[in-house]
Amino acid sequence: xxxxxxxxxxxxxxxxxxxxxxxxxxxxxxxxxxxxxxxxxxxxxxxxxxxxxxxxxxxxxxxxxxxxxxxxxxxxxxxxxxxxxxxxxxxxxxxxxxxxxxxxxxxxxxxxxxxxxxxxxxxxxxxxxxxxxxxxxxxxxxxxxxxxxxxxxxxxxxxxxxxxxxxxxxxxxxxxxxxxxxxxxxxxxxxxxxxxxxxxxxxxxxxxxxxxxxxxxxxxxxxxxxxxxxxxxxxxxxxxxxxxxxxxxxxxxxxxxxxxxxxxxxxxxxxxxxxxxxxxxxxxxxxxxxxxxxxxxxxxxxxxxxxxxxxxxxxxxxxxxxxxxxxxxxxxxx
Numbered sequence: 357x358x359x360x361x362x363x364x365x366x367x368x369x370x371x372x373x374x375x376x377x378x379x380x381x382x383x384x385x386x387x388x389x390x391x392x393x394x395x396x397x398x399x400x401x402x403x404x405x406x407x408x409x410x411x412x413x414x415x416x417x418x419x420x421x422x423x424x425x426x427x428x429x430x431x432x433x434x435x436x437x438x439x440x441x442x443x444x445x446x447x448x449x450x451x452x453x454x455x456x457x458x459x460x461x462x463x464x465x466x467x468x469x470x471x472x473x474x475x476x477x478x479x480x481x482x483x484x485x486x487x488x489x490x491x492x493x494x495x496x497x498x499x500x501x502x503x504x505x506x507x508x509x510x511x512x513x514x515x516x517x518x519x520x521x522x523x524x525x526x527x528x529x530x531x532x533x534x535x536x537x538x539x540x541x542x543x544x545x546x547x548x549x550x551x552x553x554x555x556x557x558x559x560x561x562x563x564x565x566x567x568x569x570x571x572x573x574x575x576x577x578x579x580x581x582x583x584x585x586x587x588x589x590x591x592x593x594x595x596x597x598x599x600x601x602x603x604x605x606x607x608x609x610x611x612x613x614x615x616x617x618x619x620x621x622x623x624x625x626x627x628x629x630x631x632x633x634x635x636x637x638x639x640x641x642x643x644x645x646x647x648x649x650x651x652x653x654x655x656x657x658x659x660x661x662x663x664x665x666x667x668x669x670x671x672x673x674x675x676x677x678x679x680x681x682x683x684x685x686x687x688x689x690x
Contacts, residue, residue, distance in 0.1 A: 367406070368413040375418075382421055387430040394425065394436045402443050409612050412448040419444075421460045421524055426482075431475050438478060441503060442485045445492060453495040455489070459500045464570055476516035483511050487526040490533055498534045505541045512548040512564075517557050524549075524567035531574040542575030546583060555585050556684040558595035564591060565598065569605035574612060584622055591626065596635045603630040603638055607645030611652060 378400075379394035401414050418440075425437035441458070446452040462482055465473045472480045486507065490497060497504065508530075512524040531538045549571065553564045568583060592600045606626045607629055610616060616623075627649075630642035 528570035563599040585615040
């Protein structure tokens with residue numbers, strides 16, 4: 357932890373001393389007393405114009421009492437505690453100091469087989485704090501892979517749609533933060549994602565498809581066949597935004613997926629399906645990806661294709677309309 361100046365140490369010590377009574381009140385049997393204690397703690401810390409280093413020092417003292425408040429019988433106390441933890445994580449220079457206790461507590465509240473946190477809005481707030489933690493802590497979350505995946509496995513299938521969507525966002529961001537570790541656990545998230553991909557809300561389906569794209573991008577590819585069957589069904593979805601999301605995911609995979617050549621014969625038919633979509637935007641997107649993928653493959657296989665490229669004149673039958681023919685992809689359409 358960064359060293360505090362003498363003046364900052366004095367300020368931090370005074371704040372901690374002033375909060376002693378309020379911290380004791382957090383254990384009071386009266387729920388109103390506990391609620392007022394939390395409000396007073398906030399007023400004397402986060403609501404003051406304190407330096408980030410002083411806040412860090414104060415957060416170190418407050419973390420465990422605030423985490424204990426997450427199991428308070430009064431919903432308002434739990435809500436206030438969650439908001440305070442979120443604000444401390446957002447405004448302190450070393451939020452990773454809180455990870456050992458914070459992740460363990462969230463795993464207990466959200467990662468159990470049965471729902472421990474009864475309020476859906478508070479489950480959403482906790483997942484939002486988790487997303488924030490991924491954003492500010494990044495690679496420092498790598499040691500908590502098992503707990504993070506256990507939490508997301510449960511929250512992706514949460515009954516509350518907004519929790520599902522936020523969990524998909526969190527999963528995708530987490531995969532990007534720790535790519536060298538995430539592949540070991542990526543498959544564990546595929547089952548809950550596929551359970552949610554046909555949810556009645558189209559925005560949830562879009563979030564699931566986007567998260568699946570990122571999870572598979574940083575995974576090991578073992579679940580590809582199962583995922584592709586679900587994505588193929590979503591190409592017939594009533595929502596254009598869902599079909600657009602599928603087209604985007606398939607296009608990105610064809611460009612960036614590891615061992616993508618191994619999956620071309622399975623992915624290209626999905627992209628070709630978007631050429632006949634009733635929405636012009638989707639058809640244009642598919643055409644754009646088609647050209648990018650063709651250009652990339654030509655560049656990557658230029659030596660092997662040199663003779664064929666020199667003598668290529670006409671596109672093959674039924675080749676999608678495009679500004680020019682890209683030989684490598686045209687070979688897959690025969």
